[in-house]
Amino acid sequence: MDADQWEGAAVSAELAACLREAAEYRPVLLAGCVCEGCGGRAFTVWVDDTQGCAGRECVRCEERAFLADSAEVWQEAEPGVAECPCGGDEFEAAVAFSLTADGSVRWVTVGLRCLRDGASGVYADWKIDYAPTDHLLRAV
Known part of the structure; x- marks a missing residue:
């Protein structure tokens, strides 16, 4: 998928x-999470910002998926359920993938928008210090 197809794909304004603000307007590819099982777009999310990982579970069909390279560190992580200040x-x-000049992923930033009150925020981000990184773009 090229950047034009990715930019803002399945992501609310x-x-x-x-x-984009969290990425300090560095070049990013944005990808919204969509459940492969049912097409749902509402999730319960687990994050561990210390280990740099996140996973999601579809509210509709309960299918789970890791974000980016989270599966690689999940066993060492202590993820907690993400919660909005409203509860x-x-x-x-x-996910926002911040890119280097050569197009490799350098940072992964997980953003969530609460379906109760609409508040948006960054819940986890981590640096990628290896290559190649193309596989990360498919793990949303």
């Missing part, structure tokens, strides 16, 4: 703006 725990989820 509010969450896209939040992720909501169901989210629209998206």
